[in-house]
Amino acid sequence: GENVEQHPSTLSVQEGDSAVIKCTYSDSASNYFPWYKQELGKRPQLIIDIRSNVGEKKDQRIAVTLNKTAKHFSLHITETQPEDSAVYFCAAVNQGGKLIFGQGTELSVKP
Amino acid sequence: GAVVSQHPSWVICKSGTSVKIECRSLDFQATTMFWYRQFPKQSLMLMATSNEGSKATYEQGVEKDKFLINHASLTLSTLTVTSAHPEDSSFYICSANGLAGTYNEQFFGPGTRLTVL
Numbered sequence: 001g002e003n004v005e006q007h008p009s010t011l012s013v014q015e016g017d018s019a020v021i022k023c024t025y026s027d028s029a030s031n032y033f034p035w036y037k038q039e040l041g042k043r044p045q046l047i048i049d050i051r052s053n054v055g056e057k058k059d060q061r062i063a064v065t066l067n068k069t070a071k072h073f074s075l076h077i078t079e080t081q082p083e084d085s086a087v088y089f090c091a092a093v094n095q096g097g098k099l100i101f102g103q104g105t106e107l108s109v110k111p
Numbered sequence: 112g113a114v115v116s117q118h119p120s121w122v123i124c125k126s127g128t129s130v131k132i133e134c135r136s137l138d139f140q141a142t143t144m145f146w147y148r149q150f151p152k153q154s155l156m157l158m159a160t161s162n163e164g165s166k167a168t169y170e171q172g173v174e175k176d177k178f179l180i181n182h183a184s185l186t187l188s189t190l191t192v193t194s195a196h197p198e199d200s201s202f203y204i205c206s207a208n209g210l211a212g213t214y215n216e217q218f219f220g221p222g223t224r225l226t227v228l
Contacts (some may be wrong), residue, residue, distance in 0.1 A: 034216070042157065043219040089154060089175060097143060097208070099217055101154045 002027040004006040004092050005049025014110055019077045021105045023090035027070065033066060033073050037086045038104075044089060050076070080109045114138055115207050117220035124195055125228055126188045131191045132223045134205030140185035143208035144179075145217065149202040195227045 003026040013019050022051045031052040036044035050057045050073065057064050059098075061080075068072040078083055090102040143162055147155040151152050159180050161167045169181035175176055179191040181197040181214040188207075192199055202224055 017123050033181050038118065041202075041222075041224070046216060049216070098143065098157060099206070100157065 001094055002030060002094050002098065002100040004100050004102040005092060006090050006105060007107050008105060009103060010108070012091060012108045012110065015080060015081050017080055019080050019084070019091075019107055019109075021088055021090065021107075022072065023074070023092075023102050024070075025070050025092040025100075027092065027094050028068075028071065030094045031035045032090040033064070034091050034093070034099075035062075035064060035075050036089045036091065036101075038089060041099045047088075077107075080107075082109050082111050085109045113216075113218045114206065115141075115218045115220040117203075117205055117223050119223060120221060121224040121226075122224045123228065125150060126196050127194055129191055129193045130195055130225060131189055132203055132205075132225075134188045134190070134207070134208045134220050136186045136218070137209075141188075142185065144182060144188040144205055144207045146180060146188075146190050147204045149204060149222075153196070158190075192225065195225070197227045200225055200227045 006023045034049035035047050038044045039045045048059050048062050048064050050066050061078045063076040085108050088105045091099050093099050116135045118133045122130055146158045148158050149155045157170050158173045159167045159169045161182040163181050163182045163185050169175045179194055182188040202222050204222040205220045208217050
């Protein structure tokens with residue numbers, strides 16, 4: 001089955017700096033890669049996603065890149081703000097529709 | 112649109128009792144619903160996939176007789192934790208997608224915090 005590895009587990013940056021979170025997946029048939037932001041005690045919130053036929057996608061300060069050959073995908077947050085502090089999860093969906101999450105990255109943005 | 116609700120939002124029960132959690136898609140029909148469990152400071156782990164009108168498919172290591180899932184309609188799936196024990200204390204989250212056979216964004220419920228004393 002699919003396995004998603006996420007790094008780093010914790011990330012601390014200064015406000016205004018960039019943050020990068022990286023994930024790898026094992027199932028080459030996976031075709032959809034969403035990223036979620038989860039605040040304590042709340043549901044995961046979709047912040048950006050990318051499909052396997054696209055290499056890069058950007059939405060304001062957030063961008064995601066996908067390297068299908070290497071089975072890597074990354075989240076880039078620029079100009080970080082304290083409200084970006086949360087746990088971020090990458091995920092991969094295979095053709096069976098199952099959403100498999102990475103281990104999560106706790107992002108702390110220091111003012 | 113695409114709102115998923117869960118009830119209750121939190122529950123405290125005694126060891127040995129059963130607890131039912133409801134997951135509803137409020138404004139769309141969900142052919143498939145998913146149940147996840149999340150322990151503190153851990154990721155969401157898929158427990159089972161629930162299809163309307165058929166038996167749920169459980170992930171490896173999840174006891175189907177302990178976590179009973181029923182998906183009786185296109186808008187409601189229930190998870191019953193039978194004979195709950197303290198180690199079942201967790202955050203249970205459901206999600207739903209609308210189209211069978213293709214992947215669409217999964218819409219998450221707000222989660223249910225279960226505490227077993």
